[in-house]
Amino acid sequence: MEGEKNSLNIILDSIADGVFTVDKEWRITSFNRSAERITGFSRSEAIGQYCYEIFRTNVCLEQCALRETMETKQNIINKELNILDKYNQEIPVSISTAVLRDKRGKIIGGVETFRDLSLIKELDKEIHEKYSFQDIISKHPSIISIFRILPDIARSEATVLIQGKSGTGKELFAQAIHNLSPRRERPLVKVNCGALPETLLESELFGYRKGAFTDAKRDKPGRFQLAEGGTIFLDEIGDIPPGIQAKLLRVLEGKEFEPLGGTTTLKADVRIVTATNKDLSKLVKQNQFRDDLFYRLNVVKVELPSLSKRRTDIPLLIEHFIVKFNKKMGKEIKGVSEEVMNILMNYAYPGNIRELENIIEHAFILCKGTHILKGHLPRYLHELETAGPEKKSIQKLEEEHIIHTLHTCGGNLAKAAEELGIHRTTLWRKLKRIGVS
């Protein structure tokens, strides 16, 4: 018997995974060498202690896997959670559990194995970092392929047309192209062509000479001059009026232009990057955009898909914005609840990534805890039906929160709804679901 126990210990100690057993009182009865290594507790420190006081996982007591196994007699395999080691560092682990029986089959306790995932998580992080390029986050194949060619695009002098709906990151890509180009030390000058009336836009772009019109008291350089040696980013290029289209074509063909009221032509050593949220080829067909200019601009085209077409990026972007706003606002928000993730994964995003960014920013202002909850989202998202079952724990938390709030508001629905930051009908619906009347 003693010998048997010894050889079992030798086997357990040679396993790379941590292994421990508990009795029915949750006191640790064995603790192998890997368990010592991963947790930092020695065998003598651990044996006899309650397992939850040694492991201190994020699910101890409430959702303990070992307890579930002991109650249901079902093994649990590869559940991910994190423990605190002796020095209070969080360590991600994957655990598996089984019941422990004596020779007659009577349950005498449980056994749990746990694998240190720190290394794998580190690797994950590295892979994740590959999803980011010049502050642009994506793992969508179409964007990844743009990442691949972006350095080449940047190095060339070719005119770039970036097409994408509002908020898809056009300006971000324009900036990245400039940053990666040999012109990076020179200015990147941005012009929103949709924002100015024709005459103003013309003088903005090309500048004017003193006396070109009554208010022109002295020479004023245009944006092309300011961008000398660098890059000019012409945003909303689809909005430029025909007169300026002709002038722009000249710049593209001859690399020169004339300021308003001037007689001399100026050389323009400027790289042109343009963007539009319209379909330029359609505008050409409708005779609203010159086809010769279109071909000049359309040398290299970068198409940015709408966020609704790359939903797998949503969790990455959420994480990215959380990090960004934590830094900006000095907060320590860790993530979003599953319910919120559900809502955000299913929303249509007419405003694309900018809209997602605004949603997270809005939530940041309201969120006082570690996780962004539904109540922190802008109201227009509250009414969205979420697909798929919500995780019970979060649902339960929400229920508790609602009942608690209702209680503190003396049962006043309107007040409670306001306190919770949800619409009264939503609250009413939730209460019906919970079964409170």
Add this chain to the structure above:
Amino acid sequence: MKIAIPINGGRIAPRLPLAKEVIIVEVQGKREVEREKVDISLLHSLEIPDFLASQGVTKVIAGGVTWHLQEMLRIHNINVIWGIMGAVDEVLDFYLKKGLQDGMGPCPPMRRRRRFRGIHGY
């Protein structure tokens, strides 16, 4: 001085943010003068430091506390002794008589007769 101890039944809770209750003990010199049990189950972990500070707590005696939360507590001028295990009364007793150190683990027995604490002894 007010000391907060996150609890699970009669013992120190394994991990602070997961504790449903804390006891807040007022201590004068080496004597406990008052204690109160407070429900913290509805607080987010990041709300805990603020809440404890609002109760006048300046020290926490706990089991597991992530570094992150320790930092938050420190910002609220709350000193943390972490890595303590054991029955609340014994730990408190030990703390008042001999002091506790971070990562000490199971609180050693004091080898003395237990004082009767009345029916609310946790």
